[in-house]
Amino acid sequence: MTNPPDDVLRSLDDDARLMAQILLRTARHASLATVEPETGYPMASRVAVATDADGAPTLLVSSLAPHTAALANDSRCSLLFGEPGKGDPLAHPRLTVSGRAELLASGDPRHARVRRRFLSRHRKSTTYADFGDFSFVAIAIERARLNGGFARAYALSPDDLCASVEEALAEAEADIIDRLSTAPDVAANLASRLLRSDELGWRVATLDPTGFEMMLGDRIERIVFSRPARTPDDYDMLFKQLLDSGGEEASE
Template sequence: MSFSNALSASSPAGATPDGQGDAMPPDRNRGGPVAAAQAPALRARRLMRACDRAALATARRPADDGTGDGDDAAGWPYPSLVLVAFDHDGSPLLLLSTLADHTRNLLADGRVGLLFDATAGLAQPLTGARLSVLGRAERSDDPVHRERYLRRHPDAAFYAGFADFAIYRVAVERAHLVAGFGRIHRLSAAELDLPAPAPALAAGEAALLDQLNGEGYGSRLVPIADGDGASSREGWSLTGLDPEGCDLRRGGYVARVDFEQRIPDPESAKLMLDTLIRPQDGCGQPGGSTSGSEGAGTGTAGGEGG
């Protein structure tokens, strides 16, 4: 498992030591529960869920606030940086302030684009993986969405209670995955979103996370440091569990461990995590490759099934 800074990273998942490798883990279907035709959607979800930030594109609204931009600015693409979390079905969750231009833009026109980048550390970034997601952002007052976001970004609790801040859920309509040079996939919302919800897991997630963190599972899921010391097992905690994997954080570093099959409930999640930590506690890391980063991390434990 390698960790890297999001702005000057090294060794994303699947990359070779010289940075020439593919930024996505290799396919490991091998007769697993997910057919090969579904692999691009799974790879896209894994890339997306591993990120804790994205570039957000909105359409510039007509100026109405005395900025001097004028109506000729309306409609121009407006890029900005946002932190992201995800609903259990993979829908992106954003915490936005109505004082920000991008929020005012999407309130006028809910169509948004999000770019998720897994090219950090590659000598040739354009050979790496990235995902463009198009959808519509709508405010969400669902407490589950708020809780998932704040577990992913605990520092945001400082300002999340301000009157101008709210959670916005992006309902995905389509996506465009570039999994490497010449490996392009166009995905529909039905392909990118999980096909079946896991209400039992969502309902029991918070309690299970408390239990697992109390038992030190976070540190036991992370491999021993591999050079830069970022992957030291100490201090890691689980911040999220969804049907396809779990999220971890230690300070400014985040990591992702993907499951080899989907899990429907807390009991299945606990069993899955138990199988993953046993190799860690005994003779090394679980099968597959993992990586994380300060700001943007990916991980894989097991195969491409899900």
């Protein structure tokens, strides 16, 4: 099968890149396609997803699941992100990423961070995440395709979706979120000023140098900083700017 002709694809711009990043970073689940070992046929399943600090998709899989055996046999896989809304489901944005899955051993330096970020998004998974037959998986993206709606198709590279993160910034995330969660009314003010929501219960769930996710129940919203954080100390300034500007210096 040949690739679609170039004239089917639009030139990638900042708006399309941001749309793809938000689809990836705000997803709670995705369709996972793997290669069935016994037959070589494609096999699709639904999986819960999160992202590492750099934007790479992460999964929590059971050794009893067929897709886990498939990934162990052939690490190539594809994930489809995007929530159909009202009307034509093909009119809504979706993102397909293709890459290779890597099982994260407990001693892997990424394991604790991936675990923390995943469980912050999927709190009910805490009850079984540490069972012996469950493992965290990171997906190394090799290519991606965004369909933003009718006649809005784009090809993306790994660099369009993921950005390397300094270790100090990645490790600062947990402490900063703890401080935000204990500071009086910070989450409520962020939700009110940035999301225009006065509902109670919003929290900052995950944080990375380019932005953060807020959650209320199953709802996830991403806020993008006006510029990336370069040091852990930058986070305080970036959050203060967002609150002072009422969200004018951020994008969702």
